[in-house]
Amino acid sequence: MALTRPIGQPEPDASGIPPQNGDAGPVTPIAAGEAGRVTPMMEQYQDIKAANPDCLLFYRMGDFYELFFADAEIASRALGIVLTKRGKHLGADIPMCGVPIERADDYLHRLIAQGHRVAVCEQLEDPAEARKRGAKSVVRRDVVRLVTPGTLTEDSLLDAKRNNYLLAVARARLSSAGDDSRFALAWIDISTGEFRVSECDRATLSAEIARLEPGEIIVSDALYGEPDLAAFWRSLPAVIPLARDVFDGATAERRLTSFFAVSTSEAFGALTRLEITAAAACVTYVERTQIGQRPPLSPPLRESTGASMAIDQATRGNLELMRTLSGDRRGSLLDAIDRTVTAAGSRLLAQRLSAPLTDPAQIARRLDSVASFAGDAAARAEARSRLHAAPDLARSLSRLAVGRGGPRDLAAIRDGMLAAADLARALASLKDKPAEIAGAMQACRKPDGMLAAELSAALAAELPAFKREGGFVREAYDKALEESRALRDESRRFVAALQARYAEDTGIRILRIKHNNVLGYFVEVTAQHGERLMGAPFNGTFIHRQTLAGQVRFTTTELGELEAKIASAAERALGLELEIFERLVAAVMAQSVNIKECAEALSALDVASALSHLAVERDYVRPQVDDSHAFVIDGGRHVVVEQALSRDGTPFIANDCDLSPPPQTGAGRIWLLTGPNMAGKSTFLRQNALIAVLAQMGSFVPAKRAHIGVVDQLFSRVGAADDLARGRSTFMVEMVETAAILNQAGERALVILDEIGRGTATFDGLSIAWATVEHLHDVNKCRALFATHFHELTALAGRLDRLHNATVRVKEWQGDVVFLHEVVAGAADRSYGIQVAKLAGLPPSVIERAKLVLAKLEQEDRVAPKGFEDLPLFAVPRKAPQEKPESAEDLLGAALAAINPDDLSPREAMEALYMLKAKLTGTHKP
């Protein structure tokens, strides 16, 4: 359904001329001053506002969107714009603020980013139409769209390189007791038309949401209010509870099928009832927010559970897949591997990176494409240069479909189709065309060439951003349009001729014909000449309109006639242009399926050629990915660290890793990595995880050789002290996360544990680390890398047959420690803490003193070894026991008495608990 074009003219209706920011015009109240009397316009405003209570209402008045009452107060604060008053309502001032329509996107963007939702209310008729109904009648208005974070289409509101998903979550309880709920997820990117569904359980729900990073999540208000999920929903941005009917299972099938105009949901393949419920919630919400406009959604496509590597939120953050711990894209894995040349390609790359595959055949299909481009430099360069010319087809198509497109979107469709056809031709020379590339080439040729030709013929060379003022249809494209334009332009020449004639007739050389929005065309002379025109004989021709300080303005009958002619010609020309626009949009929509396939093909080719470009540039190899449990990396490197070092010309030291199950055992190996701080332990751990992610997303990897048996779950945790960047350095978080791994990791998991146990007292930490390694080895039986500063753990290799000790080599040179960053078998001989401290610039006196203390401690240790083979130095009590003034119980009592629970923040409470516990065990220094 096409909506009436909003009319961008001031509306002199019930409110009089709307005062706009910066306009010195008279302020006419939109509501009557006397209490109790409400103007028709205010009545209209309140009706519309009542229908959209949870949105800020952008109420169109002429060239502004105005906000009133509480909305105005919220928006003026949020946007930093002036809050004014406008008339009275029931005796009180009405707060008001406004944004000019040409800057509305910018303001919308800021409001959405702050979590607001906006209802955009337009004028649905020309104010002149309203006037015909009587002087007091109000221009028809209604909301044409709700702008919410998950339903954006404008480039100015979107990140070109990221998908923006609306996610619906539905739940089914399998039984009344226990936590056996199933969840269905349905997600849509309305700016590209992508539509997917999947199912999961409570344990994987948060990982799924972390993968999608939706801009907005909708749930039923019942699910939103569920006590065991309340904290979870609140931890996510933009979760909107909706009335039950949106998630009603009984009507879901009908709503979904009617949206796609199919007779049964079987048309979408096998979807569960729960998935249909979530999918229907999505389309219902889209219909409600887009008010009748239909974005070109693809039918919902089912993603089966387990099709991608499960990576939870903590692991994603930790490995800095999409952004760094501080939240920047720069420095992330995505940023380091992104060599795409189109925005759509960049989005697809991000999608693939956030969901590495688990099916070796599918992975191989993607790797084949990368290999093909990697082996043909000429074709690769050719492809990338053509892709460069391809605009964002999918987003332009969506905008056109929902009536928000402009002339430049039509041009984007044309240029995209031309670039695609061009690319398909160019790729004919590619030596090897594996399935993915061949399919993409075919899709590139699908759109009808006639459409591009028609668009080329119709569109002018320079295009305005909006269609509303016309001027985008090429000269001589349409005969009727050409006539109207000629008439309009000719009349303008008549105006110039008229000015010359009047100047001559009156002898006033500086007489001018001018135009403004209030008077239209008028004759203007200086005050001194004005007198003359008002007297005979000129007063027969010149009719006085206005006297200003220095000028006098007149009109003439002739000028009035000319003006009417110009206006009608211009109006007719604009009307014709808009008709042509709609015709072209219809022609594009008729090809929308082909255009969408073409857009997808372009992004797939962009990703494949970009990954091969990266592989060649940085010397990556094709990984071997299969169904085994192998994990062999020869000469592996860290994608991001390597690039950062190479900028300073520092080489990265490559390292091997082998977690494959030893012969005759099914279960993977665990490498226990020791070595001093700064040796490169964390880097080594992460590089192996990143290589697995890259391999399974279908990329070549930074190594000499890589053989990976599919990893289906990836876990990465960092000990609390390393995790300060996340602002939650508590030991509790570390333990909760470690618990999640030990409870969930299966035999195909890859687990990275970095300095687990360091967030607590030494003995606790060591014991927890010890037990964790044993559990991984005996129960989880997965491949794992474990970095630790607890040297004691290396003794475990004697008992656990699949535990392998490795260390990062350092050498000592003239009392300094030199990091070799080389991972070798064995255990670190000592921690080099003092050498590292020296490098860090501790005062020499402190270093000397520390060496003395260390020597003494080591001597004593050797004399009286207790417990484990060699107890760590830092476990020695810092105070001799006999110096203890009181018993632990006394200390505890005193400490407890000093605490006032009401004064503590949660974090302080946590720390107080540690302190108390430490007092009990005597490890805390009083």
Ligand code: ADP
């Ligand atoms: P650890 O975890 O052992 O304290 P990191 O992994 O944090 O050490 O590494 C410390 C620094 O050493 C890194 O920031 C990096 O600059 C450098 N580094 C680590 N591994 C390598 C390597 N293989 N080659 C070159 N430099 C490395």
Ligand code: MG
């Ligand atoms: Mg580290």
